[in-house]
Amino acid sequence: MVTTTALEEELIAIAGSVPDPELPVLTLRELGVLRAVHLRGADAVDVELTPTYTGCPAIEAMSLDIERALHEHGIREVTVRTVLTPAWSTDDITPEGRRKLREFGIAPPRTRAQSGPVPLELGPTRTRTEEQDPVRCPHCGSSDTELLSRFSSTACKALRRCLACREPFDHFKEL
């Protein structure tokens, strides 16, 4: 494996503390999109960033924010590279990140047992069937929720509604 120096650890912490531009409650490290920071010389670094979805427009804002954060810590030259492999998964979101999402009013993704086809078997719209691991309402905690739309305000979220407290909410869907 690649060894990481103490300074690189420090730089990862700095770059990783940058908030996500779409979900500012999460840091990039909690979202799991910061892959590596490599030192190149005394004051130049390469940063490896992976997108959540291939077309996620936030990746450009993330790159700029990382560059700014590292510049402020005296790194003169910052190169942010986008890497696709291994593909990001919602399982890369840290437990702390999941807790923050829930507090922010977004139901966190469930952990995926294995990759493969999306294990969704739901009615057309606004219907529900029994799910083994139900999405819980981030507001009242009820597991009695229904899917309104597979795609919500961003590609990574689905729109659901709680049948107990009647609040609609976003669900960070499993990928």
Next chain:
Amino acid sequence: MTTTVPTTAALALGDDALVLSHRLGEWAGHAPVLEEEVALANIALDLLGQARVLLSLVGDEDELAYLREERAFRNVQLVEQPNGDFAHTIARQLYFSTYQHLLYDRLATGDGPFAPLAAKAVKEVAYHRDHAEQWTLRLGDGTDESHERMRRACEALWRFTGEMFQPVQGLDVDGEQLRSAWLESVGEVLRRATLTLPEGPQSGAWSAGAGRQGLHTEPFGRMLAEMQHLHRSHPGASW
């Protein structure tokens, strides 16, 4: 990456994603309900992201998207077909996303030049396919009107489906094996939607089956004119 990128294949897959993305984007402001507007735009965004990665493998993404002439595009004719009514859009989505899901699933294994993108995109396309499937069930097994429209749409687009299984230079997949998996998957969805697989040929000598060679149907030129107009009018402009 040491593998060289097969240009023909990258353009074929990239143009499929780009052109369908643009067609789906045309629904913005016109979709039947707000949730659907957002869903189609999100699917379009996923496809645009895939197109950017694929086209960037062989050149400058903006030049390829905005400055090529119609004959240089390598997308299948299916994805350039106009949106039609909502059933037509859903039939196109069902046909294409099923193909794309099967294709990416095969490309994701191994260490070919498309494996990184395919491994990522296959998970996104699974949601596209699921979306198309649910709507096909709802429309096919819905009212007499929705059933008839969905049936007509599936029939109308059928002759464009054969092209997806033609061999593409540099794409290491078995087209006939892909076709039988596709027929099984689409046939199963249509059956549950109280519809049947159309019976006509999957391609027609008069028009269908030549998009991969740069021959496109009439609506494509108009779509490109709209898509490329701004960039060609203001070369090099940026936000």
